[in-house]
Amino acid sequence: MGARAMSYNAYLSVLLIAATCCSLVIAYLCWKRRELPIAITYGLGVLTGAFYTFGYAFEVVSTSIEQIQFWLRIEYIGIPFGTILWFVLVLQYTGRQKFVSKWIVALLMIVPMITFISHNTNEWHHLFYSSMRLDYSEGFPLAIMEKGPLYKLHVAYSYSFFVVGMGMLIQMFRRATPRMKKQIAFMIIGSWGPFGFTLIYLSGFFYLPIDISPFGFLFSGIFYLWGIYQFNMLRLAPLALQKVFASMQDAVMVFDLDNVLTSFNQSAKRVIAGIDPNWIGQPAGQVFSQYPVLLERIQQGPSLESKIQISGPADQRFYNVHMSYIHDHAQKPAGKILLLSDVTEMVRSEEILRDNARQLSELNTFKDKMFNVVAHDIRDPLAVLINLIEIMEDDMQNGEEDHEEIVREMSQQIQNTFTLVESLLDWFRSQRGGMVFNPVERDLAHTVQTNLRMMQVRSESKQLEMINEIPMDTFVYADKEMLDLIIRNLLSNAIKFTAIGGTIRLQVAHQANAVVVSVSDTGEGMTSDQEKTLLKDAYPASSTGTAGERGVGLGLTLCKEFVHLIGGEIWFKSIPLQGTTFYFTMPTRPDASTKTSGL
Known part of the structure; x- marks a missing residue:
C-alpha cells in the first residue's frame, strides 16, 4: 500500500508542477504588459502561487522531516504575500487606485512579513508551529503540524482581506453591464480557487490526508488562462x-x-x-x-x-x-x-490671423474711400485757390488794386486745406502706431484757452461768441497732444456748424476721480439719421458747415479713439435748430485711467 500511496503522490506532484507552469505562463503574460501597475500586481500574485505549488510538489514526495521543512520554506516565500497582492489587484480592478500607495501597501505587508519571519525561525520560538512530526499511517510520510498563534493570525488576516475584496468584486458585478459581468464573474470564480480549497482543508469537514490548497492554484490558473483568451481578462490592463x-x-x-x-x-x-x-x-x-x-x-x-x-x-x-x-x-x-x-493655441492663432486679415481688409476699404474723399475735399479748395489767383491776375492786369476780399477768401481756403491735411496726418499716425501715448497732469483751462486762440480767426470771421467757463487749476490726467486734438476738433466742429452771430460755451463738471467737459453750440443741431450714425461709423462722411466749410469727417473719429485711450467716454445731445452739446470725461488721477498703452 505504501508503494501505491507514493505513486499517487507522484501523480499529485506532476499536477502541482503543471499548476506551477500555468502560473508562470500567466506571470509571463503580465510581464509583457509590465508598464501597467495592475499587470505588475497580478504577475506578482501568481508568482506567489507558483512558489506554493512548486514547493508542495516536492513536499508530497519527501521522505524526511528535514526535506519537508526545506520545501515548506520554499512555499512560504509566496504564501504570506499572496492574499495582500490579490487584495491590491482588486483595489485596482474596481477603480480604487487612490488607495494603492507605497505607504498603504507597506502597512498591509506588516503581518505577511511577520508570518514569513516567524515561519523561518519557528525552531527558536515555536509560535508558528507548536510541534511537527511525521505520520506513516497513510502509507507515506505525512507531516502533522500543530498550529501556533502566529499561524492563526496569518489565516485570520488573509481571510479578512479575502472577504473584503470579494465584497468589492460582488458590488462591482451587481452594477456592471451584462458584457462586463462575464469578466467580473471569471475574476470572482478564479479567486475562489486557492481560498476555497484552503477553506475546505482547514474546516475539517472532510478527512483529507494532504493539504489540497495548492490544487486551488491549478484550478485558478486554468480558469484565468481561459478567461484571458476568451474575454481578454488582461483588460485588467486595457489594450489601449x-x-x-x-x-x-x-x-x-x-x-x-x-x-x-x-x-x-x-x-x-x-x-x-x-x-x-x-x-x-x-x-x-x-x-x-x-x-x-x-x-x-x-x-x-x-x-x-x-x-x-x-x-x-x-x-x-x-x-x-x-x-x-x-x-x-x-x-x-x-x-x-x-x-x-x-488645439487652443492653434485656434487662437487662427483667430489672430483672421483679425489681422479683417483689419487689412478694413484698411484697404478705408484706403479706397480715402482716395475718393481726399480727391474731392482737396480738389475743391485747390480749384477755388486757382480761380482766385486767376481773378487776381486779371485784376492786376486791369489796374485794380483792392484785393482784400480775394486775399481773405484765399486765406480761408488755405486754412481749410491745412486743417484737412493735419487731420489726415493725425489719423494716419494713430492707425500706424506712430503716435506715442504719454499721459501727464494737465491744466484743462490753460489747454482750452490755448486752443481758443488758435481758433480766433475762424470764430471772428463768423462773429461767434466764445465763452470759456472752465475755472483755472482744473487738472486732468491726459496726453498733451491727444487732449489738444480733442479740444481742437470739438471747437472746430462747433464753429463749423454754428451760424453767424452764434455762441459756443465750454463748461466742466466734477465726478469721482474724473471731470466731464462739455462743448455747446447754438448751431443747427442734427437730424435723427445723423444722431444714429455719429460716433458709430468707422469712416464718417464729410458734412458742409454753415459757411461752406468742408472736411474729411475724421475729426470725431479721432476724438472718440483718443478719449477712450485716455480712459474717458464721449457722447452728445442735440436739439434740431437749437444746437448740440458734446460731452467727454477725463480722469483726474493716474489710477483712474482704464487704458495706459499706446495705439
Missing part, C-alpha cells in the same frame, strides 16, 4: 493603455462597448472637471453629464476628427476629438477610445 497612457499629453478615455468608463489618463483630468478613479465603471451619460457634445460623440460610434469648445476651470479651451474602436486579438471590437487633443 500600453500604447497611449505612458507619456501622452492628450486626454485619453477608454470605454467598453456598453459606453461604460474603464480607464483614463492623467491628462483627462485637465479636460473633464472632477474626474477621479471612482468614476471608473460609470456610464458615459454620467461621466459626460456636463459635456453633451462628448456624450454624443461616444454614443454615435467612430467618427472623423472634429473641433469642439469646452469650458475649463479657467477659460474656454478648444479640442480636436477623435473616437475609434479598440480591437482584440481576433480583430473584434473590445471597447472605444476617445482622444482629446488641445
Whole structure:
C-alpha cells in the first residue's frame, strides 16, 4: 500500500508542477504588459502561487522531516504575500487606485512579513508551529503540524482581506453591464480557487490526508488562462493603455462597448472637471453629464476628427476629438477610445490671423474711400485757390488794386486745406502706431484757452461768441497732444456748424476721480439719421458747415479713439435748430485711467 500511496503522490506532484507552469505562463503574460501597475500586481500574485505549488510538489514526495521543512520554506516565500497582492489587484480592478500607495501597501505587508519571519525561525520560538512530526499511517510520510498563534493570525488576516475584496468584486458585478459581468464573474470564480480549497482543508469537514490548497492554484490558473483568451481578462490592463497612457499629453478615455468608463489618463483630468478613479465603471451619460457634445460623440460610434469648445476651470479651451474602436486579438471590437487633443493655441492663432486679415481688409476699404474723399475735399479748395489767383491776375492786369476780399477768401481756403491735411496726418499716425501715448497732469483751462486762440480767426470771421467757463487749476490726467486734438476738433466742429452771430460755451463738471467737459453750440443741431450714425461709423462722411466749410469727417473719429485711450467716454445731445452739446470725461488721477498703452 505504501508503494501505491507514493505513486499517487507522484501523480499529485506532476499536477502541482503543471499548476506551477500555468502560473508562470500567466506571470509571463503580465510581464509583457509590465508598464501597467495592475499587470505588475497580478504577475506578482501568481508568482506567489507558483512558489506554493512548486514547493508542495516536492513536499508530497519527501521522505524526511528535514526535506519537508526545506520545501515548506520554499512555499512560504509566496504564501504570506499572496492574499495582500490579490487584495491590491482588486483595489485596482474596481477603480480604487487612490488607495494603492507605497505607504498603504507597506502597512498591509506588516503581518505577511511577520508570518514569513516567524515561519523561518519557528525552531527558536515555536509560535508558528507548536510541534511537527511525521505520520506513516497513510502509507507515506505525512507531516502533522500543530498550529501556533502566529499561524492563526496569518489565516485570520488573509481571510479578512479575502472577504473584503470579494465584497468589492460582488458590488462591482451587481452594477456592471451584462458584457462586463462575464469578466467580473471569471475574476470572482478564479479567486475562489486557492481560498476555497484552503477553506475546505482547514474546516475539517472532510478527512483529507494532504493539504489540497495548492490544487486551488491549478484550478485558478486554468480558469484565468481561459478567461484571458476568451474575454481578454488582461483588460485588467486595457489594450489601449500600453500604447497611449505612458507619456501622452492628450486626454485619453477608454470605454467598453456598453459606453461604460474603464480607464483614463492623467491628462483627462485637465479636460473633464472632477474626474477621479471612482468614476471608473460609470456610464458615459454620467461621466459626460456636463459635456453633451462628448456624450454624443461616444454614443454615435467612430467618427472623423472634429473641433469642439469646452469650458475649463479657467477659460474656454478648444479640442480636436477623435473616437475609434479598440480591437482584440481576433480583430473584434473590445471597447472605444476617445482622444482629446488641445488645439487652443492653434485656434487662437487662427483667430489672430483672421483679425489681422479683417483689419487689412478694413484698411484697404478705408484706403479706397480715402482716395475718393481726399480727391474731392482737396480738389475743391485747390480749384477755388486757382480761380482766385486767376481773378487776381486779371485784376492786376486791369489796374485794380483792392484785393482784400480775394486775399481773405484765399486765406480761408488755405486754412481749410491745412486743417484737412493735419487731420489726415493725425489719423494716419494713430492707425500706424506712430503716435506715442504719454499721459501727464494737465491744466484743462490753460489747454482750452490755448486752443481758443488758435481758433480766433475762424470764430471772428463768423462773429461767434466764445465763452470759456472752465475755472483755472482744473487738472486732468491726459496726453498733451491727444487732449489738444480733442479740444481742437470739438471747437472746430462747433464753429463749423454754428451760424453767424452764434455762441459756443465750454463748461466742466466734477465726478469721482474724473471731470466731464462739455462743448455747446447754438448751431443747427442734427437730424435723427445723423444722431444714429455719429460716433458709430468707422469712416464718417464729410458734412458742409454753415459757411461752406468742408472736411474729411475724421475729426470725431479721432476724438472718440483718443478719449477712450485716455480712459474717458464721449457722447452728445442735440436739439434740431437749437444746437448740440458734446460731452467727454477725463480722469483726474493716474489710477483712474482704464487704458495706459499706446495705439
